Amino acid sequence: MAEKNYYERKSKHKHARPFGKMKVLVIFIALFAVFYAGVALYYTDHYFMGTRINGYDCSNRPIGEVKEMLTKAVAGYEMTIKERYYVEEKRSGSEMGLSFKDDGTLQKVMRIQHPLLWITALFKDYDYGDGQVAVSLNEARFRDTFEGLDALNDKYYIKTRDAYSNYNAKTGKYDIIKEVNGNGLEKNKFYEYMKRAALKLTPEINIGEADVYRQPKYFENSDKIVKSNKNLNKYASTKVTYDFDDRKFVVDGDVVNQWLSLDKKFRVHLDKEKVREYIENMADETDTLGATRTFKSISGNRVTVSGGTYGWQMDRETEYDHLVSAIKKAKQEKRTPSYFHKAKSRKTNDLGDTYVEVDLGSQHLWFYKDGKTLVSTDVVTGCVAKGRSTPQGTYYILYKQTNHTMVGPGYRSFVNYWMPYMDRGIGLHDSSWRGSYGGSIYMYSGSHGCVNMPYSAVRAVFNNIDPGYPVCVHY
Numbered sequence: 198m199a200e201k202n203y204y205e206r207k208s209k210h211k212h213a214r215p216f217g218k219m220k221v222l223v224i225f226i227a228l229f230a231v232f233y234a235g236v237a238l239y240y241t242d243h244y245f246m247g248t249r250i251n252g253y254d255c256s257n258r259p260i261g262e263v264k265e266m267l268t269k270a271v272a273g274y275e276m277t278i279k280e281r282y283y284v285e286e287k288r289s290g291s292e293m294g295l296s297f298k299d300d301g302t303l304q305k306v307m308r309i310q311h312p313l314l315w316i317t318a319l320f321k322d323y324d325y326g327d328g329q330v331a332v333s334l335n336e337a338r339f340r341d342t343f344e345g346l347d348a349l350n351d352k353y354y355i356k357t358r359d360a361y362s363n364y365n366a367k368t369g370k371y372d373i374i375k376e377v378n379g380n381g382l383e384k385n386k387f388y389e390y391m392k393r394a395a396l397k398l399t400p401e402i403n404i405g406e407a408d409v410y411r412q413p414k415y416f417e418n419s420d421k422i423v424k425s426n427k428n429l430n431k432y433a434s435t436k437v438t439y440d441f442d443d444r445k446f447v448v449d450g451d452v453v454n455q456w457l458s459l460d461k462k463f464r465v466h467l468d469k470e471k472v473r474e475y476i477e478n479m480a481d482e483t484d485t486l487g488a489t490r491t492f493k494s495i496s497g498n499r500v501t502v503s504g505g506t507y508g509w510q511m512d513r514e515t516e517y518d519h520l521v522s523a524i525k526k527a528k529q530e531k532r533t534p535s536y537f538h539k540a541k542s543r544k545t546n547d548l549g550d551t552y553v554e555v556d557l558g559s560q561h562l563w564f565y566k567d568g569k570t571l572v573s574t575d576v577v578t579g580c581v582a583k584g585r586s587t588p589q590g591t592y593y594i595l596y597k598q599t600n601h602t603m604v605g606p607g608y609r610s611f612v613n614y615w616m617p618y619m620d621r622g623i624g625l626h627d628s629s630w631r632g633s634y635g636g637s638i639y640m641y642s643g644s645h646g647c648v649n650m651p652y653s654a655v656r657a658v659f660n661n662i663d664p665g666y667p668v669c670v671h672y
Contacts, residue, residue: 237312245310245318250303250325251332251398260303268297270398271332278391279403280348281380281410282355292342293395294335332396339395343388348380348404355379359415362426364433364454371429371454373422376413383409425463432457432465436529437520439479442543446479453524467524473517480511485547486538490591490669492546494554495565496573502671505590506619508547510538540593541666548591552667553625553658555648557587560635562625562648564658571661574654575635577628580643587639587646592618592668597659601626605645613652614659618668623647625668627655 244263246256253270255263274290290296306325347353357379362371387409394402404410415422433450456471485508491501512535523530542549550568555561557578564572579587594616601615605622610630617624628649648670650658 233316236315240310240312240315242307244307245315245323247318247322248306248310248325249322250306251396253398260307263303264297264299267332271295271297274398274400276391276395276399277401278346278348279401279405281378281405284347284353286347288342288346290395290398292338294338294342295395295398296333296335298333332398334392334396339392340388343391348382348387349384354381357381357411357413359413360417360419360422361415362422362429362459364429364450366451369433369450371426371433373417373426375417376415378413379411381411383411421463425459425465428465429454429457429459431527432467432524434527434529435524437523438531439534440531440543441483441545443545448475448520448524456524467521469521472521472524476511476513476517476520480513480516484508484510485540486510490546490548492548494563494669495550495568496554496563496570498554498556500554500669500671502589502591502669504588505592505670507540507591507593507667508538509536509540509543511535512537548667548669551662552669553594553662555587555668555670556672557589557639557670558672560637560639562650562654564662566661572654572657574651577631577634577643577649578639579646580641581639582641583643585643585646587623587644587648587670588619589670589672592670594618594662594664594666594668595620595624596664597662599659603647608645614655616655616659616662621646625650625655625658627652 242259243257244250244255244259248255250263251267251270253263253266255266258266271290274295276288276290276293278286278288280286310323343349355377358377360376361374363374364370365372382404387404387407390407390409391402433453435449435453437448439446439448452475456468458466458468460466486506487504488508489501489503491499494500515535519532519535522528523532540547541551551566552564554563554565555576555578560576560578562572562574562576563570579585595618596616598615599613601612603610603612603615603622603626610628612626612628615624615626623646625648628644629652631649634649634651
């Protein structure tokens, strides 16, 4: 009998355990429901935890407290504007026309936050800081404040500039000049950015972080800048030296850099018109054919004479083509120009120290050789009275001939030495038919244009001069 009671009791306990667990669960659910309902009741007039309005933490605050907090925040609000180059400005909320706006939005936010959903605040934040809640802005006052910022004042303006190549005369090379991060603003973009920040009561904004500064497009390490600088330096390494004996013209980086430019694709362009202008100027300065010469002769005479056939004349087109090619190939060379016409000396005074000088006024001739007077003699030149004056100018001996017969209108004359210097039959020669020279003979009984010389004098000139040497005829 006792054994039966034991098993009956054991059976009763086995059925009691599930009932006890259920009871605990029911009690827990009931308690949690009470707790959840209590919290929900609390959030009927409080904002959820994690709620931010205009950047202010409104967690677990009632509407009244939030209104008071935002009112004080707007009244005491001040914005710090951080700019480039360590510049800061401050503007108050009142300057910007900010004020608290109780337009029912706070109540609307409260209604959106359904109390029974308070538990969602454990997993996400409720941020209403979009600049539309509880703050209003007077547009006119804000714009006045905005326009008055030092950040927009031309006095403090630093222009944004791309990196670029600049020729350095000291080194003869192009340097890359670093870009400049200026403080110029995209005005409309910054206006909207600052306005949004003000409506959020943001205490500090950094213009640099707002992406409203005008940014350089090309930097010192940009591929296009580096590559174009290398190409510019290639051109600038050119050195073409034109040697004119007592002066030189050097086309190097100091000159070439003035002719180079970059297009929009950073390709190097050579200004060929400037190259041509350089060649023209060099030729104008060094060409002497037909030029006016002013110099002091070896005998001491001050001479000014124009025209004639003696002198240098550069082949400008050939030199232009050559220089363009030399620059493109970055050549370094000494260059003798191409000429249509050459003279004996390449100095500024291209007569050199071997030439014939004829003074028509004094009817005298000098022949200088290697800087020394070899012949000095009176002569007779073209007859003035008959309109056959000897032309002035600087010419050159065309050729030399002995035993020559000169033939012209009304005359036929044999000479021992003939040295023409004009292709129309005017030159230096002996004149056996004359008994005297110099004085005023040329005025009434002069030659047909030639320079008549005593036999011994013309022979000395003939034996010591070669074709190509100058004959300078002047008054």
